[in-house]
Amino acid sequence: MKVPGFNVDFSEMIEDNLVLLSETDTIVDSKGKTINLKEGLKVTVYAHDLSSCGKVDPLIAEGIVELNTQGGWTSGFKWNCRIDNKGIYNKSQINDFH
Numbered sequence: 001m002k003v004p005g006f007n008v009d010f011s012e013m014i015e016d017n018l019v020l021l022s023e024t025d026t027i028v029d030s031k032g033k034t035i036n037l038k039e040g041l042k043v044t045v046y047a048h049d050l051s052s053c054g055k056v057d058p059l060i061a062e063g064i065v066e067l068n069t070q071g072g073w074t075s076g077f078k079w080n081c082r083i084d085n086k087g088i089y090n091k092s093q094i095n096d097f098h
Contacts, residue, residue, distance in 0.1 A: 003062070004029040008081065010059055010088060016071050016085040019045060021065065023076055037079045041065040045081050049090065061088045062085040 006027055012020040019025065021043075026034050030046070047059045063083040068074055 003042050004031075004033070004035045005046055006030065006035075008045040008047055009083075010047050013061050013090050014080065015075055017063075017087070018070075019061075019081050019083065020068070020074060020077045021045070021081045022079040024078060029078075039066055043081055045083070045090075056093050057090045059088050060091050060094070062086065 006020060006021065006029055007024065008019050010019060022037055026036055029035050035041075042062070042064055045061050047061065049057055049059045061081070061083040063081045066080050066082050068077045068080045070080070074080075
């Protein structure tokens with residue numbers, strides 16, 4: 001099964017490896033499919049970005065879904081993505097990791 005991909009805002013990082021994902025139990029992935037979120041679901045998150053030359057080069061990270069228990073300013077979100085050890089990288093760097 002393909003890992004679903006979701007657009008996120010990497011300026012909404014809670015920790016170095018934790019980004020806000022969704023306010024509800026469902027979210028539409030990059031293919032337009034509605035996905036039911038649950039603890040431990042493997043996902044890819046991405047954000048639009050440009051290279052230093054002005055070419056499209058999205059930021060990407062892989063991780064797992066976890067329930068948001070952070071509170072405070074994040075309390076409007078139910079789900080987060082815990083980013084794996086590869087961190088956040090540009091799509092052009094994929095061959096550096098795989």
